[in-house]
Amino acid sequence: xxxxxFDSTDIVAGRTQPVSTGLWSDGESVWSSFxxxxxxxxxxxxxFEPLNGLYYTNVYDAPTGSSSSDIYFxxxxxxxxxxxxxxxxxNSSQGSLLFPTKVIYNQYRNLLLSPGDDKFTFATSSLxxxxxxxxxxxxxSFRNAKYKDKLDPGQFEMTLxxxxxxxxxxxxxxxxxxxxxxxxxxxxxxxxxxLLQGTLVSGxxxxxxxQGIGLMYPDLGIIILNAxxxxxxxxxxxxxxxxxxxxxxxxxxxxxxxxxxxxxINKGAALSSMKARITEYVPARHFFVRVKNQEYNYSxxxxxxxxxxxxxxxxxxxxxxxxxxxxxxxxxxxxTVGLYNDNNDLVAVAKLSQPxxxxxxxxxxxxxxxxx
Numbered sequence: 219x220x221x222x223x224f225d226s227t228d229i230v231a232g233r234t235q236p237v238s239t240g241l242w243s244d245g246e247s248v249w250s251s252f253x254x255x256x257x258x259x260x261x262x263x264x265x266f267e268p269l270n271g272l273y274y275t276n277v278y279d280a281p282t283g284s285s286s287s288d289i290y291f292x293x294x295x296x297x298x299x300x301x302x303x304x305x306x307x308x309n310s311s312q313g314s315l316l317f318p319t320k321v322i323y324n325q326y327r328n329l330l331l332s333p334g335d336d337k338f339t340f341a342t343s344s345l346x347x348x349x350x351x352x353x354x355x356x357x358x359s360f361r362n363a364k365y366k367d368k369l370d371p372g373q374f375e376m377t378l379x380x381x382x383x384x385x386x387x388x389x390x391x392x393x394x395x396x397x398x399x400x401x402x403x404x405x406x407x408x409x410x411x412x413l414l415q416g417t418l419v420s421g422x423x424x425x426x427x428x429q430g431i432g433l434m435y436p437d438l439g440i441i442i443l444n445a446x447x448x449x450x451x452x453x454x455x456x457x458x459x460x461x462x463x464x465x466x467x468x469x470x471x472x473x474x475x476x477x478x479x480x481x482x483i484n485k486g487a488a489l490s491s492m493k494a495r496i497t498e499y500v501p502a503r504h505f506f507v508r509v510k511n512q513e514y515n516y517s518x519x520x521x522x523x524x525x526x527x528x529x530x531x532x533x534x535x536x537x538x539x540x541x542x543x544x545x546x547x548x549x550x551x552x553x554t555v556g557l558y559n560d561n562n563d564l565v566a567v568a569k570l571s572q573p574x575x576x577x578x579x580x581x582x583x584x585x586x587x588x589x590x
Contacts, residue, residue, distance in 0.1 A: 221558065222513070224505065232502030232587060238370060241360070241494040243279055243286070247373070248491040252290075252484045254477070255282040273318045275476040277483075291360040293483075295445070295475035296323030298337055298353040301462040302475055319462075326357050326442065330407035330435060340430035340444050341412050350430045354445035354461040356479045365439035366498035371396035371411055373495035374434065375418045376441075377486030378479075380452030380460070389489055390451045391417050394434040398422060408437030418493060443479070455482045500589045507555050509582040517550045549577050555584055 240247030258276055274294040280287040295302060300320030331338065339349040360369065375393050382388030394411040413432035416422035431451070432443040449460035458478045483492070516522070522544065524535050539545055551573035557566040568586045576582055 221562065228506045228508065230504045230506070232504050234499050234501045235589070236497050237500050237589075238495055238497050241364060241369070241496045242290070243288070247495050248493050249279060250487045250491040251279075252480070252487060252492075253278040253281050253287070254480060257282070273322065275480050277480060289361055290364050291358055291439075293476040293479050294322050294357045294359070295319060295479070296321075296326060296355050296357060297462055298323050302354075322357070323355060326355065326440075329438075330410075330433075330440070330442070332406050338433070338442060338444070340432065340447070341428035342430040343428055348428075350444075350447075352430075352444045352446065356443040356445050356448070356460075356476070358441040358443070358479075360439035362439065365496045367437075368497050369434070369436040369439050370495040370497055371409070371434070371436050373418070373493065375490075375493040376483065377490040377492070378448060378452050378482040379485035379489055380449075380455045380482055381457075382453040388452045389486055390415055390448075391486075391490055392431055393418060393422065394436075395422065395428075407435040407440070410435055413441070413443070417490075445475075445479075448479075448482075452482060455479075455485075503588050503590050505557065505586040505588065507582075507584040507586060509552070509576065509584070511578055511581050514552065514576055515548045515550060515578055516544075519550075522548075522550070547577070549575065552576050552582065552584075555586060557586070 239245040242249040254275055254277060274292045276289045276292050278287045279290050297303075297319040300317030302319040303317045327335070327338065337351040337353070338355055339351055342348050342350045371394055375391060377389055377391045379387060379389040392413045393416045395414055396411050399411060411434045412428055413434055414422050414428055415431070429451075430444050430447045432441060432448075434441055445461040452460075454460070455478050458475075460475070460478055460482070462475075486492075516539075520527070522540060524530055524538050524540055526536060528536075530536060539548075553570055553573050555568045555570070556564050557568070559565050566586075566588060568584070570584070574582055574584075
């Protein structure tokens with residue numbers, strides 16, 4: 219007997235196990251270089267087609283000309299009242315009143331905030347209930363295929379770098395407060411943690427010293443930053459403010475303020491790599507391979523039967539058992555179990571830790587676990 223069909227009781231669903239790995243390529247937990255694509259802003263159809271990339275910035279882990287380059291997260295800027303939208307986007311003579319920054323703000327508000335919450339609020343001190351509202355936000359959205367089931371709280375660290383005051387470069391490193399706030403309640407967007415200054419190695423600079431920096435929604439892979447507060451911490455980036463300041467600073471074209479935050483992230487990553495880990499919940503399935511005493515006691519192994527290479531004097535001996543004792547008292551060793559589909563295609567192979575003796579006097583049970 220070569221193949222044996224599984225009974226329904228031989229296949230059992232196992233527990234779903236959490237598997238934690240690094241977010242970045244090949245399971246790395248740190249990454250220091252990020253890239254954008256100039257092709258993202260090329261018009262695809264209508265000028266106002268969201269997919270043409272005018273309203274967000276895709277961020278890659280490698281130069282976009284590289285075969286291994288892939289999008290890991292996107293950055294979008296939102297404003298409560300629509301400021302930051304270009305004159306073209308709000309010019310009714312052009313047949314459009316898009317206010318894209320307002321749309322972006324409302325999109326994330328509807329996704330993450332409870333009904334009735336008009337603006338994003340951020341904790342500003344260690345005292346409960348002390349918060350500030352934000353008109354300007356940046357949303358960093360990690361791709362679902364990359365963060366799997368969630369970003370790991372307590373494993374995220376990001377450095378932002380800007381020009382500071384008087385042209386002196388300033389950087390700030392932020393982490394989530396899951397170490398200080400492990401019992402955060404579930405919000406509309408799932409669990410929510412505050413962002414505060416600190417590092418994964420040393421923790422927060424001061425326990426629960428909130429400054430209204432931002433929020434982390436690990437279940438959705440989203441980071442929300444208070445644009446004005448980040449600007450206060452690191453200053454301008456390449457001459458541009460991180461929040462909507464004046465129209466004269468941005469001109470009449472769509473500002474793509476998301477590019478400004480990207481520059482702050484990329485400069486910060488060069489100083490201290492962005493760190494992130496993810497969790498994927500992997501269901502398992504158990505296959506019970508039951509070998510009864512009458513089964514699999516013989517082998518086609520050359521040590522067991524006579525083959526062509528032995529050059530037997532009688533060609534009819536090819537395929538016969540090598541030793542007469544094997545006829546009534548065979549002994550074989552099971553080393554490998556193969557799993558086949560209904561077309562007899564080999565789809566999985568399980569190796570035993572050591573050879574398992576099999577003869578007519580014993581039976582074997584091999585349990586195979588496969589993460590599906």
